[in-house]
Amino acid sequence: MSQLTPLTIDPAAKERLRVLFLAKNALWDGTGSPEDGNHAFYHREMSQVLTGLGLNLTISDNFDILWDKPDVDFVFPLLNRAGFFNSEMLCPLLCERAGIAYLGASPIVRGLSDDKHLAKRSVRDAAVPTAPWAIYRRGAPIDPAKCPEGKRFVVKPNNSSASWGVHDATDWASVKAAIDGVHGLGHDAIVEPFIDGSDVEVPVITVNGEPQILPMMIFRQADPSHLRTYYEKRDLVDRSQKYSLDPFENPEMTEVIADYTRKAWDDYRPFDYGRFEFRVNEETGEVTFLELNLNCNLWSQKVFGKAAVLAGWTQEQLIETILAESLRRHGLTG
Secondary structure, eight states: OTTOOOOOOOHHHHHHOEEEEEOTTTTOOSOSOOTTTHHHHHHHHHHHHHHHTTOEEEEESSTHHHHTOOSOSEEEEOOOOOSSTTGGGHHHHHHHHHTOEESSOOHHHHHHHHOHHHHHHHHHHTTOOBOOOEEEOTTSOOOGGGSOOOSSEEEEETTOSTTTTOEEESSHHHHHHHHHHHHHTTOOEEEEEOOOSEEEEEEEEEETTEEEEOOOEEEEESSTTOOOOHHHHTTSSOOTTTEEEEEOOOHHHHHHHHHHHHHHGGGGOSOSEEEEEEEEETTTTEEEEEEEEETOOOOTTSHHHHHHHHTTOOHHHHHHHHHHHHHHHTTSOO
16 A cells, blocks of 8 residues: 555546535534434544545535535535435435446445355355354345354344444344344344454455555454444444554454455456455464455545555545546546
């Protein structure tokens, strides 16, 4: 990454191209206590960064603007969790309907990545190790024979982000209760054994048509058995004593994780940017794929922003590079 040069968008293209930025909190003014925690600060920062780049920019906070096929050339979508099942796919679908280019993967690929069960199948076929798991679709039979073996389990919505709706379970009775709880939220449930360790985050961007791995980060946990919650990930509660986001500086494990990431990303290209997540045990050297998130969090205070700093880039350079590459891929710039 240190040898990569940030991309820029030609000033004439910035003036010519009409860009729509779409995010739930894109118009938040920074006052009050936002219900989405740090996501609101993230969306507000992105609005400011994109405005600061001098783009011909329109900003909206809901999908309605896309129904009438707005007069724009490109959409920068961050409206992922919009409050209904599989909402992550709606924005790219509406863009396809309107014939408007957009940042990120196609709707079907977004669906593949957002469905944790299918993503695990994909990486398993690519010879990337992942924990055993079971999928319990809402409305389908809940068969205990499908449940993997283990003494402790993680049960969560199959399409969730930031550990929303996550449950801890220790036996089939508690697993079944957790599955019922997830189904009650209107989601499919995925069950897998809990793995002690910390999460290594692998941020990937695309430059000149090729995915590139930025410096890896680790959520190093004071207690490897702690299950991170949605409230901790969104900074809605104090989690400062539980884990920290640090550079991952284990050369041997970094090489292994990079190899697994390159194997895993083939089913998703082109995706512009995404974050691949692995559970690592630094004592044993074990590396296990957890999930991937395309169109993931780009906030300066999270993985991508801090990885960019380690690579010697500013937040503005990171965002302009991702946007410039996607505009080039869609044929909107040279």
